[in-house]
Amino acid sequence: MSMMSVLSSVEPQLDWAEPQTGPEFEAKLAAFEARIQRGEKIEPNDWMPLEYRKQLIRMISQHAHSEIVGCLPEGGWIPHAPTFRRKLALTAKVQDEAGHGQLLYRAAETLGVSREQMIDDLLSGRAKYSNIFNYPAVTWADVGMIGWLVDAAAIVNQLMLAEGSYGPYARAMKRICYEESFHLKQGHHFIVTMAGGTPQQRAMVQAALDRWWWPTLMMFGPSDRDSVHLEKMMRWKIKTRTNDELRYDFVAQYAPQILRLGLTIPDPELRYDEAARRWRFGEPDWEEFRRVISGHGPLNAERIAVRRAAHEAGRWVREALAAKSAPTH
């Protein structure tokens, strides 16, 4: 066997047909799981069970798609920002999201999926992305609410993912969390400014909260009892905390801040249980979640149509780059 290897570039050498049963596989699996239990990271050239690889490809590519599609609700508002500073901040935020998408596509590639395949999956509608971006940013206040609550929820999730077992994904999460902290801050500043403004501005903020509260809670995914792969994801440290735990953390951190502003959260069951010292809150409408994630949300078709148009419009750039790399001698 070769003593050295070339760093894997776009397509690491993989045996997708490697048997996933039998004593040899079980021995490798045990060593792999022991490594994860010790808190060690798995790197691209390490052996991993096919299921780990596939779960991560699905999760990381969906995350990447979410960043790219996530540029759209806010991107549309850049020309309409009411002040130059807000326009600059929003442009910077959207630029960051595009960059995050790039980082995440690259992390997924280290697992053996090609960029072309991932883009094709997104544009064909086969791949999913975070449901939250299928909702419209109806008013300027929605942009602030997204910047505050949606980014806050993303940070709660991403801080957890930064502790995950796959090295390239964990590293990408740390970098992304650092940039997200600016997004959160500008969103919070935005909402607090409007909440301290005119009666019309406060009403606009309240209406935006009414629209975004439940979709944000749904960002953490289905309830634990309906999460099919949870046990394995936790054992393999693909997730290190459950959907319901993260959802709870988000409510416990942000409900008090929202209520302090004098706003009303659209959940009649939301209250702090003094005896148990825990927040109580209602169950999201999982029927709506399933409807939107399966393509029937308010903007699913439009989001994909915009991405397809952008992909087509950018074809000449990709062709020019490919021509540049073609040998000329």
Added chain:
Amino acid sequence: MDTQLRTFEVFHQSKRGEPHVHVGAVHAPDAELALMLARDQFARRLDCTSLWVVPSDQITATTPAQAEAWFEPATDKSYREAAGFPMRDIIKKAENWSK
């Protein structure tokens, strides 16, 4: 005609005096464009004083299989570590020599 293009690994120096650190990779047709794309990706938000790009296939790396043999010595190497030279007892003996 769609292609992924080659990958270039990116090394980023955050300030003068610091080492270049591997931060990821970009797809590009050549080194010049790789450097431009690396700037967009890795220096857009992080302070940067220098960037290197290297075609991924120009990096020679150890394999996981050889890591144990190469990097985890079976023998005691304390002869070359500070902890291999405990001082307390011998200092006591030398300092109390004339007492």
